[in-house]
Amino acid sequence: MRLPLAMLEVFTAIARHGSLRAAAEALGIKPSTVSHQLKALEDQMGTALFIRTTRSVSLTEAGRALMRGAGPAFDQLGAAVESARTTGHAARGTLKIALPEFAYHQFVAKALPSFHAAYPEIELELSLTDALSDLLGEELHAGFRLGDNIAEDMVAVRMTPPLRLAVLASPDYVAVHGAPETPRDLLQHNCVRYRFLSAGRIAPWTFTGEEGEYAAEVGGSLIVNSLPASVDLAMRGVGLAYTFRDYCAEALADGRLVTVLEPHLGKTPGLFLYFPREYRQMMPLRLFMDYLRGFRDTPSDG
Template sequence: MRASGNTDLRAFVAVAEQGSFSKAAEQLNLSPSSLSQIIRNFEERLGVRLLHRTTRSVSLTDAGERLLLRVRPALAELDAALDDVGQLRARPAGVVRVRCLRAAFSAYVGPNLATFREAYPDVTLDVLVDDAVVDLVASGFDVGFTLGEVIEKDMVALRLGTDVRQIAVASPAYIARHGRPETPKDLLSHACIRWRWPGRTTPYNWEFFADGAWFEVDVKGPLVLSEQSMTIDAAVNGIGIAFWMEHVLRPLIAKGLLVPLLEEWSAPFPGFYLCYPQQRQMAPALRAFIDFIKAKAVEPR
């Protein structure tokens, strides 16, 4: 028996890919109960169970796996056909899903949101600001802002601005009490405010450059945070030494709230890139956003 349309199929694919009724319902802008009823009715019409359900998880039956294997590429082709028709629109419209590192958002996206909205009123930007390193395509994003050192394979990468560098900083009060490190190894005897990449189990090792090579220092300290902005606040409050992007720290250094340290050991490295997967046909809304950012790209602020 055939379904009445592709709504049932899209609902089924969403649940299968998300592994959760609640997440799939959010993606489809439905209530979980409505989505559950759609799937239930679909299974009844087909006369076969597609999903195993428990209170904690959702998984595919054999029939569900076979159906997903066939319909996912078919729906992708249908979406591509609709996108082709959408190319005929005079003005870009639709949703562009963006994943952005916090520092990149502050430098390239946030300052330009109002201007982009004015230029493209029919485009909706769905932006996730997060420092986690993820698979852009698998996570459902159209475009991402990331650092050159963590660009995924098979991505088109457009450089934004020039190199950046990280530097160590501490408050004048901390330096007055504990002195200043003269080499990166001296950090091992200082209180360092560490940061953990989202999704990682261990704190980030600070990176320095000498004699033509990069090396890491596994610093120690009284505080490990998941937000880089919090490490800077902690350094301003005299808790210890922090380590982050120089262009973010410069305003605080200019005000005398922080003092730069070990600058001769801090070398520049590839800065921010705008990345997106290679594709034959690009939605007008995505093309408009990419071209807009390329035109507006400035040095990090």
């Protein structure tokens, strides 16, 4: 049997307000509707729920038994409805985001301490992955990816300008092995390659030429699934690494790394945040997105 929720709502209102008229005023309906709903409920249950006199309405034993269960249940339902109504509309709650490891290190990590200080009631859960996550299946709210080529039912918001690519080496490596002059020369060098943990394939080393973008064949004795590890190995003089130039800006500035093949390198489309259209007005997501964009555009000290 389906629960007669509308009738039970009328019943609890009568019990709490002490009369049919007061219940009608509280519910915003006509007294005749209250009377009709109460009669229908008593008919369905086969017992009287109230003792009616000219001056008052009081619960029967059956009515008291029903109120002991229905009252708290309606309180919980009301709280659940209010929670659903306000979820995502305030600077609190859980926000789950998937992002590549380099995006965390380069664009997110530095902003997290001040974001947490500004919005301490937002619980941020980060899933570091190079996969284009199934947001719905994994119960995530948003994800980062390179480029805005996503499903039609998702929103893509640019978070960074196009990112420059770089082939990196330590000065010691170049001193011993020389610098490649063209991408074809990479076959003669030890290239630290990156394997996507999710897809299992090796990331291509792409370059630009007269005919557009192309992938060069590279070889080497090391394969990793961590971008920081590939850069670390390059700094240690083990081989060449292929990554985003801005990711290694400090190491380039202080001379721990140098770039090679610069005339042959292009850019990626940049990082985008993608999320279901239904989350466009989700307050924690909007605050996080706007904060990251503002943090990126704020000049750093010094």
